[in-house]
Amino acid sequence: MNSQCILLFSSPAKYVSEATAAQWTALVSEARQQALLGSIYFLLKDLELLTTVPQAVQAHLQTGFHYAEKQKNTLLQEMLELEQVFQGTEYPCILVKGVGYRLSNLAFARGRIFSDIDLLIPHSAFADALSRLLDSGYLETGMSDYDRRYYIQWSHQHPPLTHFLRGANIDLHHHIFPVASNSGLAIEPMIVNSTKLVDSVFSVPSLPYLLVHASVHLFYQEETHKLVKDLCDLKQLYQECIETHSPEQILAACKSMHAEAAVYYALDTLRWLFSLDIDADLLQRLAQFSSAYRRWQMQFLLKHLLSASPLHQFAHFGWFVRGHLLKMGIVTLIYHSVAKFWESRKIKQQQSETQQQLDAATKPKDAE
Amino acid sequence: MPVKVFDLRLSPFTFRVSTSHPPLFQQLQQLYPPSTLTEINLDNFIDFEVAYDKPTLALSSALAFHLGDKHFRFAEKHSLLPTFEWGLNWCVGNYQSQYLCIHAAVLEKNGFSVVLPAPPGSGKSTLCAMLMFAGWRLLSDEHCLIDLEDGMIVPCVRPISLKNKSIQVVNHLYPHIDVCHITPDTHKGTIGYVTPSKLSWQQSTIKVKPHLVVFPRYDKDQTLLAREQLTQHEMFMQLAENSFNYSVLGALGFETMAKFVMANTGYRISYNNGADAIAMLEELCR
Numbered sequence: 001m002n003s004q005c006i007l008l009f010s011s012p013a014k015y016v017s018e019a020t021a022a023q024w025t026a027l028v029s030e031a032r033q034q035a036l037l038g039s040i041y042f043l044l045k046d047l048e049l050l051t052t053v054p055q056a057v058q059a060h061l062q063t064g065f066h067y068a069e070k071q072k073n074t075l076l077q078e079m080l081e082l083e084q085v086f087q088g089t090e091y092p093c094i095l096v097k098g099v100g101y102r103l104s105n106l107a108f109a110r111g112r113i114f115s116d117i118d119l120l121i122p123h124s125a126f127a128d129a130l131s132r133l134l135d136s137g138y139l140e141t142g143m144s145d146y147d148r149r150y151y152i153q154w155s156h157q158h159p160p161l162t163h164f165l166r167g168a169n170i171d172l173h174h175h176i177f178p179v180a181s182n183s184g185l186a187i188e189p190m191i192v193n194s195t196k197l198v199d200s201v202f203s204v205p206s207l208p209y210l211l212v213h214a215s216v217h218l219f220y221q222e223e224t225h226k227l228v229k230d231l232c233d234l235k236q237l238y239q240e241c242i243e244t245h246s247p248e249q250i251l252a253a254c255k256s257m258h259a260e261a262a263v264y265y266a267l268d269t270l271r272w273l274f275s276l277d278i279d280a281d282l283l284q285r286l287a288q289f290s291s292a293y294r295r296w297q298m299q300f301l302l303k304h305l306l307s308a309s310p311l312h313q314f315a316h317f318g319w320f321v322r323g324h325l326l327k328m329g330i331v332t333l334i335y336h337s338v339a340k341f342w343e344s345r346k347i348k349q350q351q352s353e354t355q356q357q358l359d360a361a362t363k364p365k366d367a368e
Numbered sequence: 369m370p371v372k373v374f375d376l377r378l379s380p381f382t383f384r385v386s387t388s389h390p391p392l393f394q395q396l397q398q399l400y401p402p403s404t405l406t407e408i409n410l411d412n413f414i415d416f417e418v419a420y421d422k423p424t425l426a427l428s429s430a431l432a433f434h435l436g437d438k439h440f441r442f443a444e445k446h447s448l449l450p451t452f453e454w455g456l457n458w459c460v461g462n463y464q465s466q467y468l469c470i471h472a473a474v475l476e477k478n479g480f481s482v483v484l485p486a487p488p489g490s491g492k493s494t495l496c497a498m499l500m501f502a503g504w505r506l507l508s509d510e511h512c513l514i515d516l517e518d519g520m521i522v523p524c525v526r527p528i529s530l531k532n533k534s535i536q537v538v539n540h541l542y543p544h545i546d547v548c549h550i551t552p553d554t555h556k557g558t559i560g561y562v563t564p565s566k567l568s569w570q571q572s573t574i575k576v577k578p579h580l581v582v583f584p585r586y587d588k589d590q591t592l593l594a595r596e597q598l599t600q601h602e603m604f605m606q607l608a609e610n611s612f613n614y615s616v617l618g619a620l621g622f623e624t625m626a627k628f629v630m631a632n633t634g635y636r637i638s639y640n641n642g643a644d645a646i647a648m649l650e651e652l653c654r
Contacts (some may be wrong), residue, residue, distance in 0.1 A: 020410075020411075021410065021411050021412055021413045022410040022573050025413055025414040027386070028415070029411075029417045029436055030436075032435075032436055032463065033436035033437050033438075054413060056413050056415065057413065059464070059466035060415070060464070060466075062465070062466055063463070063464055063466055066613075066618070066620070067465070067616060069618055070615065070616045070617075070618055073618060075637065092545075225437065280461055298456055335378040339510040
């Protein structure tokens with residue numbers, strides 16, 4: 001295992017006492033890339049290990065803490081704006097993923113960095129929510145016609161919206177998984193099992209449902225650049241969930257959303273990757289929904305993705321294809337791949353021309 | 369593709385550089401003393417692992433400066449060194465908040481510090497180089513780092529970068545000084561470097577107390593040296609505007625900046641003769 005972050009999250013005390021200078025260097029680089037510096041800051045602080053870390057490393061963890069605090073303030077400001085936007089709505093407005101963790105005051109969310117506000121709205125109210133956001137200055141920016149069509153036809157969300165002044169990003173979802181897939185995941189139970197935040201129009205799903213969502217996200221994703229972060233998050237989310245909820249409650253959430261398999265693969269991954277103690281009965285009851293091949297495939301790809309193995313690049317490709325196949329099925333995937341190939345060629349050509357024009361305009365002297 | 373990996377051990381930040389352009393190491397030897405530019409040593413913690421490589425499969429010879437997956441910018445072959453130096457600035461400006469960081473030059477003489485924040489074109493680097501030639505110790509030409517705990521200024525010694533006419537000015541006034549790696553046609557114009565004085569390198573870990581903040585402006589039409597004292601709130605706002613991470617630090621940034629402003633006296637000066645400006649700064653630091 002070459003991922004220093006996973007080693008640290010697996011066994012913080014052991015890591016802190018044994019890590020070499022080279023490991024600390026690699027840890028800080030990886031944690032900066034994965035936006036985990038703030039999470040590690042709080043993890044070590046809670047365990048009273050922070051002061052035992054080398055001073056130079058502490059300084060970078062402190063930087064992560066500052067960014068997370070800054071983002072918390074920005075988020076709260078934006079939420080006040082969004083309260084106005086959704087004032088008077090009678091449908092559920094549900095905050096999921098990072099913003100959901102943060103606003104339900106989960107301990108592990110204190111150091112987390114996230115890039116957008118994920119809002120889940122029932123399909124029947126989606127058009128109203130979208131028009132409210134558009135009317136308030138959250139606009140679609142810089143997306144090709146094909147990508148826009150992809151979002152609207154096949155995915156589970158509207159193209160990302162960005163506030164024209166404040167730059168805040170919103171992902172407006174009507175499901176947690178692409179409609180083009182055959183996953184059969186049910187979204188209603190997650191909506192029903194959400195609790196309103198105090199003095200707010202927004203709700204947050206209960207912890208077991210947040211866990212199901214994060215598991216589905218991990219199991220079905222095709223991107224690899226934030227994989228380590230997602231895994232470390234999921235580990236902490238499970239630990240926090242199992243402290244306050246029984247395995248039966250987690251099982252009930254999985255069953256109601258038809259997400260048993262995804263949660264099994266996710267928890268099984270946490271077990272072998274972090275040597276995490278997962279409730280054996282829960283794992284066993286979920287196992288019947290899994291496939292031995294998928295389990296092997298996931299472990300195989302993750303092992304090579306998280307190490308400097310000769311199959312590292314292959315694993316990237318494998319993870320990408322696997323994620324897309326789960327999301328859209330083979331026919332849609334072939335169509336999508338061909339369309340993206342042509343489009344990316346066109347965009348590259350355009351970008352290269354624009355860049356050359358820009359370079360010509362800024363060279364040689366724009367500063368005295 | 370030949371790859372050279374080396375350490376650049378500066379204070380307070382250390383860099384490990386991996387590059388597909390090995391001559392970069394020799395070029396940097398002209399700017400940094402041997403004690404700072406070394407083969408890699410895995411026993412040392414490194415703050416920033418940077419890559420300066422030709423991207424795989426890229427057709428052009430441009431190198432890309434990266435910190436992890438964060439891309440800074442591409443450099444054409446003729447401007448490799450300036451882009452590398454800007455890349456280091458970018459790391460310090462964007463990926464640390466252990467210090468409040470202001471875009472400013474800092475120098476010190478007899479225990480008195482002067483911070484020179486200014487937009488490009490104001491003559492900051494020229495004045496900074498002239499002060500160093502007049503015996504002042506250089507703490508930085510680019511980053512005024514303020515310790516969040518004790519409010520002291522932390523040195524971040526690196527070569528002074530001179531732009532365009534400044535190079536001619538320094539060459540003319542100080543013919544014995546070598547402005548090296550003069551690079552024309554960068555996106556900032558012509559760039560050249562002056563190495564820090566021996567004293568500056570020797571004392572590169574010694575912090576200094578805040579004393580004076582001066583916003584300089586070179587104005588060739590200004591016949592007399594003009595000096596105007598700044599109110600504390602003017603100084604505060606201008607420093608905040610010139611800071612890289614004031615807003616990231618939130619309340620802590622505000623408190624640190626407030627203490628810093630209260631520990632300083634601030635001026636705005638206009639000059640057309642560097643020697644006059646230096647004489648004034650010497651007077652204010654007595």
